[in-house]
Amino acid sequence: MTLTLASWNVNSxxxxxxxxxxxxxxxxxxxxxxxxxxxxDDAFPRLEIEDLGYNVETAGQKSYNGVAILSKLPIEEIAHxxxxxxxxxxxxxxxxxxxxxxxGPVRCASIYLPNGNPAPGPKYEYKLAWMxxxxxxxxxxxxxxxxxxxxxxxxxxxxxxxVHDAAAWAGDALIREESRDxxxxxKWLGYTEAFEQADGRAHQYTFWDYQAGAWPKNNGIRIDHLxxxxxxxxxxxxxxIDRGPRGKxxxxxxxxxxxxxxx
DNA sequence: ATGGTCGGTCCCCGA
Numbered sequence: 236m237t238l239t240l241a242s243w244n245v246n247s248x249x250x251x252x253x254x255x256x257x258x259x260x261x262x263x264x265x266x267x268x269x270x271x272x273x274x275x276d277d278a279f280p281r282l283e284i285e286d287l288g289y290n291v292e293t294a295g296q297k298s299y300n301g302v303a304i305l306s307k308l309p310i311e312e313i314a315h316x317x318x319x320x321x322x323x324x325x326x327x328x329x330x331x332x333x334x335x336x337x338x339g340p341v342r343c344a345s346i347y348l349p350n351g352n353p354a355p356g357p358k359y360e361y362k363l364a365w366m367x368x369x370x371x372x373x374x375x376x377x378x379x380x381x382x383x384x385x386x387x388x389x390x391x392x393x394x395x396x397x398v399h400d401a402a403a404w405a406g407d408a409l410i411r412e413e414s415r416d417x418x419x420x421x422k423w424l425g426y427t428e429a430f431e432q433a434d435g436r437a438h439q440y441t442f443w444d445y446q447a448g449a450w451p452k453n454n455g456i457r458i459d460h461l462x463x464x465x466x467x468x469x470x471x472x473x474x475x476i477d478r479g480p481r482g483k484x485x486x487x488x489x490x491x492x493x494x495x496x497x498x
Numbered sequence: 499a500t501g502g503t504c505g506g507t508c509c510c511c512g513a
Contacts, residue, residue, distance in 0.1 A: 246504075246505070249505090298507065298512095
């Protein structure tokens, strides 16, 4: 049995609803981690998505940020709606569910990591502090020895091969050495970055800016990632970026990344 | 073509 899990920053679920519904109907992923839903929970278009066979859990806020998990499989538990380490966190950037897969529970998080620009500055400090919290929590999750998939918009360009023109991004919060080191530190705990593991793939992107014709010029960056615990990594069959949604009318500036697992 | 992004909004801010 194959379980498919997608991560997609939709840049407003209300503005993107027709595109999202079309894509869910077309691809029918088992689990979808959404970011930047940009709405409070009560205004999330849950019925339209439930009609397609999904259970829906959200952690939203007004205007900005907001994450959700959609699952065709039963959601056993929402383990967290705020990233542990600061329960007073005002920004909705984390939700973690335990999902009942055929092989047993699979723990999935939808993550919207702070952008961090301009760097240096307080927003960048917030990004690094948030990553420190994520690392501490990710370490705790490893102790459970479960399949864990930490999916989301990490706002991190891991390698120069993940950007059209690395020099043009020098100094940006998404590519700075401290950002990359913080991302690598989470991997070093024992997580596998799914896409990077697939050999020989370079210059495949998940985000293209709305400005300056970035999409037609394929001037993109790879910032949406799936981090896998050992038990999830062992079960990884494939991971692909689906460029389809980025080419549609009224597209998000991100496109989905989809992993397939023997789970 | 002296322009050139979106989305959510207390009309700018965040990306």
